[in-house]
Amino acid sequence: MSLRRGAMVAREAWSAAFSQPVASTVTVLMIVGMVLTVMLSTGRTVGAERRVLDSIDSAGTRTIQVRADTGAGLTADVLDRIDRIEGIEWAAAFSSAIDVTNTAIPDGTRVPMRFAYGDRFDRLHIPADPPIVGLSAYASPRALAQLGLHEVAGSITTDQGLTYAVSGQLSTPAFLRSFEPVVFVPQTDDRPDAAVSNLIVIAARPHQVSPVADAVLSVLAVEDPSKVTMQTSESLAELRVLVQAQLQGFSRGLVLLTLAISGVLVAVILYGLVMMRRRDFGRRRALGASRNLIVTLLLVQTALLAVTGTALGLVASVVALAAGKDPLPGWDFVAALSVLTVATALASALVPAVVASRREPVRELRVA
């Protein structure tokens, strides 16, 4: 069908939908009901599921932490070897803590400072190019408060008298909260032999925690393995995969059940509407409409009504969910639901459309 002919058919279908307000309204309301049912049941479940998974994720499900005691021989160049392992989202190494105080308050609170090794500190809101390479410190709000630095300006000094410029405030992600209060001094990668005491690796996916942990362990190259311990949230990762699988399975089943029931209802209503329009289809066929055109007209008309009903249903359900302070499902769920709803409506309309196209025009014209 050419674009021009397609536009003519769409216009005719739109006009037909408008000229049959009762039938069109019933169809749109059915679609709205279908979308509302799915959004307020499965959509709400999916929203809750995301909250649960986000909550598990925020606990550091994918974190692998390696602690190396003094003398273990873990050095910063371990990051070069880790770079070659697949399935890693982020990695960094940190030195042992060194106590520092605000240079302006030598007797002030001591706060632990660590040298940080790695090249992706943007995740902590640390710029890639510090103003003074190797001597710029970044502190968390809690560390700044303890140091008495109410504005992000000033310097800190170690017990040995080394001074570092406080150049910014960093954001502490969940997997580094154990370091709080945090002060990091990012280092360049020209010190591969610098000793580090903590190695943090984030696996890209929860199910990759175990193999990534094994791989990291194999590239540590430490002098004394007995002084190295590794902590993973492997069991939490397994729990996350299990929860996700169960929730998704439940959601998928509920969506399919709802769409199947609603689809049958839409099919019954459309079949009834087609029966009410027997004379209309008979006249069209008598005047030269082909069977294909009748089917196309009905499907396009249904698609237009389904799109309208889906849009109205989505708006109504989002308002209802927001009013009840319930979690909203993501855009991917909404997009998938929209496509499935229109597809269900079209599938439901197919049989009535074919039935309509197959009836004898003369017999239908004689229907009073």
Next chain:
Amino acid sequence: MTGLTASDLSFSYGGTPILQGWSAEFPAGSTTAMTGRSGHGKSTALYLLGLMLQPAAGEVILDGVPVSGLPDAAKARLRAHHYGFVFQDAALDPTRTVIDNVRETALYRGLHRKAVTTRAHELLDRFDVVVPPHRRPGQISGGQAQRVALCRALLSEPPILLADEPTGNLDAASSRVVMDALRDHAATGATVVVVTHSLEVADACDRRLAL
């Protein structure tokens, strides 16, 4: 010959034979009245000629070409491009406006409605349908509805025009308007076949065929 030919047509409704071995010729440029008592198959014959019913035997021949055995899509194309129909009760779409009813067949012929709007208005003027064109069939008289149906049938200037009791619900004046229009159309070289019980209508036609 040019025009329409029924060749040895047979048709039954639910086992009851309506037509058996019926043959007739409907030359181009003529009006033919099919008359006869109710139930003798006049309308059935018309719908067979109009490719809306499939004969059990025999053939409908259009301009020398057998057409009743063509696939459904081809017959639908012929109905859209070569035929015009006027049904007994007008058979207008009650949900659409008068002007949309006149323009209805444009879609089936692959034409944009706007392309035939001028012609539709000309026909409505010619047949004196003086109602706002956006009025619906339920808001006009039976005579006006039948003239709207005639406008719809004539929109494409079809070579074949079939009319089933086109004046059945009309007064004498409206009947004359319709018959004049059918004769005028035949004068352009079209084949016009009218099923009627009316002697006046039959007399107004060039030929009469009893069934």
